[in-house]
Amino acid sequence: MNARQLLPRLLLLVGVAAAILWAALNRDRLDLEALDAWLSGFGLLAPLAYLGLYAVGTIAFLPGALFALAGGALFGPVWGSLLNLVGATIGASLAFLIARYLAGDWVAARTGGRLKRLVEGVEAEGWRFIAFVRLVPLFPFNLTNYALGLTRIRFVPYVMTSFICMAPGAIAYTWLGYAGREALAGDTSAIRYGLLALGLLAAIAFLPRLVKRLRRSVAPRWIETDELATGLGSGGATIIDVRSPDEFTDPLGHIETALNIPLSELPDRLTEIRAHKNKPVIVVCKTDKRSASAAVLLSAGGFSDVRVLRGGMERWKRDGLTVAGNGTSGRV
Numbered sequence: 001m002n003a004r005q006l007l008p009r010l011l012l013l014v015g016v017a018a019a020i021l022w023a024a025l026n027r028d029r030l031d032l033e034a035l036d037a038w039l040s041g042f043g044l045l046a047p048l049a050y051l052g053l054y055a056v057g058t059i060a061f062l063p064g065a066l067f068a069l070a071g072g073a074l075f076g077p078v079w080g081s082l083l084n085l086v087g088a089t090i091g092a093s094l095a096f097l098i099a100r101y102l103a104g105d106w107v108a109a110r111t112g113g114r115l116k117r118l119v120e121g122v123e124a125e126g127w128r129f130i131a132f133v134r135l136v137p138l139f140p141f142n143l144t145n146y147a148l149g150l151t152r153i154r155f156v157p158y159v160m161t162s163f164i165c166m167a168p169g170a171i172a173y174t175w176l177g178y179a180g181r182e183a184l185a186g187d188t189s190a191i192r193y194g195l196l197a198l199g200l201l202a203a204i205a206f207l208p209r210l211v212k213r214l215r216r217s218v219a220p221r222w223i224e225t226d227e228l229a230t231g232l233g234s235g236g237a238t239i240i241d242v243r244s245p246d247e248f249t250d251p252l253g254h255i256e257t258a259l260n261i262p263l264s265e266l267p268d269r270l271t272e273i274r275a276h277k278n279k280p281v282i283v284v285c286k287t288d289k290r291s292a293s294a295a296v297l298l299s300a301g302g303f304s305d306v307r308v309l310r311g312g313m314e315r316w317k318r319d320g321l322t323v324a325g326n327g328t329s330g331r332v
Contacts, residue, residue, distance in 0.1 A: 009102055016059060016098060023060035030062070035070050047075065051087045058091025059098065061142045065173055072177030081174040088170060089163045092145040096158055099149025124222070124288060124310055127157040134165035221295070223282060223307040225319045238279045242266060242294045243286060252313050253323030255284060263290050270301045280305040287312040
């Protein structure tokens, strides 16, 4: 990296570090009254000023709950929920882009071993992993934004999934903030809003167990290319390639012992696979999207040991492992 490329990154890094330091030193001075007084100076532009402050606060590691509660108190339950959700999404997106711009390439070049597998696992899950960490309140929001920016997860799915899956928490905290301010003003109906918000927060608290159970029931079991390559010699697995016949014999090639059963034909051809029922079933496609769907079908069909080749044939060939040529060996 030359000096012209390095200087903007250094300036951005210094700016972010300065914002985080300022936020850490002035956190005790940030309260609802000070925020209300500051926003009142913007008049009709107060919502836009609030969005900007929320975004900067997210980058600077200010607690999101602080803004969520303030949004409800200052703008009401409806507008406050919308502003909090949009502000959190903007801040999360900016933190994601900052991390990717500052260190994404550096981390990718120096990640290896178990950490590399962990990162690749996160990338393979994609939007599902984002949904998980957004719905489960155990993951630190501000830190997660930066951490996900260091992966190769695509930006648009990150933003859309974050916006959707942050909604329950944003609404709950907003209504709680609104209820608190109304209760101080003597509005007894605020108790009802507070109970609704607490109920939603309680539901979110139970999400980790629910999500874990759902992931266990539908998420595929993965196998890495090196694991599969090591076990091929002993014939210890039945490999099902669910690509179309044309893809099976295209230049990408296929694993020599693989059986070609396209995904669309899989439900009608389960009996052919049951002939190999004493072996684990490994499902392969070009990447791992279709094979993950095939794994769900096979599991529903009674196969207990089904695994998906992570990264598919693209990863297999990229890792320099042997593929069959353009012949038709392995066809069923």
